[in-house]
Amino acid sequence: MPHALLKTALFLGIGLLGLSPLAAAALRPSVADPEGTALAQVEPNQDNLHLQCPGSILVNDISYTVFFTREAGFSRIVLRRRSTGQQIAETFLSYDRNNSKGQAIWRGAVNDAANVTLVHLANRPAQPGDQVSVGYDGQWGRGTCARSQP
Structure with a gap:
């Protein structure tokens, strides 16, 4: 032993x-x-990617800018009156789910009255050049994402 x-x-x-x-x-x-x-x-936003995705909903005279970071995703949207540039609302978005095409859906609400829905029109992580479709108050528009400064 x-x-x-x-x-x-x-x-x-x-x-x-x-x-x-x-x-x-x-x-x-x-x-x-x-x-x-x-x-x-490990730093979650290793590549420090920040995107802004401007677009418009012509029917409602609205332009918008969606803000994206790797850490928070498509976290915020600012809505403006297209003809005057006046800000209508700013709201935060939360991830909801992926649709049947594998595209991420994010949702928010403006003053608990009008719903905002964002669909990332790709089935991979966001990158410059991606398109988003934004629905606000029953109307839809499209925007294209570009790299922005933090």
Whole structure:
């Protein structure tokens, strides 16, 4: 029995000595995290993509701008009177679901009265050049996304 215990200790010791410095460091708790509970954190918006998607709903004399980031998605829309440029409303959008074509649908409401629906007309993550279809107060328009500054 003592002989088997000695073999196990020797095996473990050799294994620990054979660890690379990186692997050994990963086993040690960090100074900033003495309990060793830290997890690797990855920045969610690694490519820092920001898009603006301007478009219009001609029937209602409305122009709009949709704002997109990788972190929040299509999170906000500003609606303006097309003829005067006056802002009508600004509302936040929430992801609802994907439609049968795999396109993401986002929804919001203006003053709890008029619904706003956005359909990202692609079945992949958003990128410059993508089109969105926006429905407001029963009418629809289309916009094209372009890279913007944060």
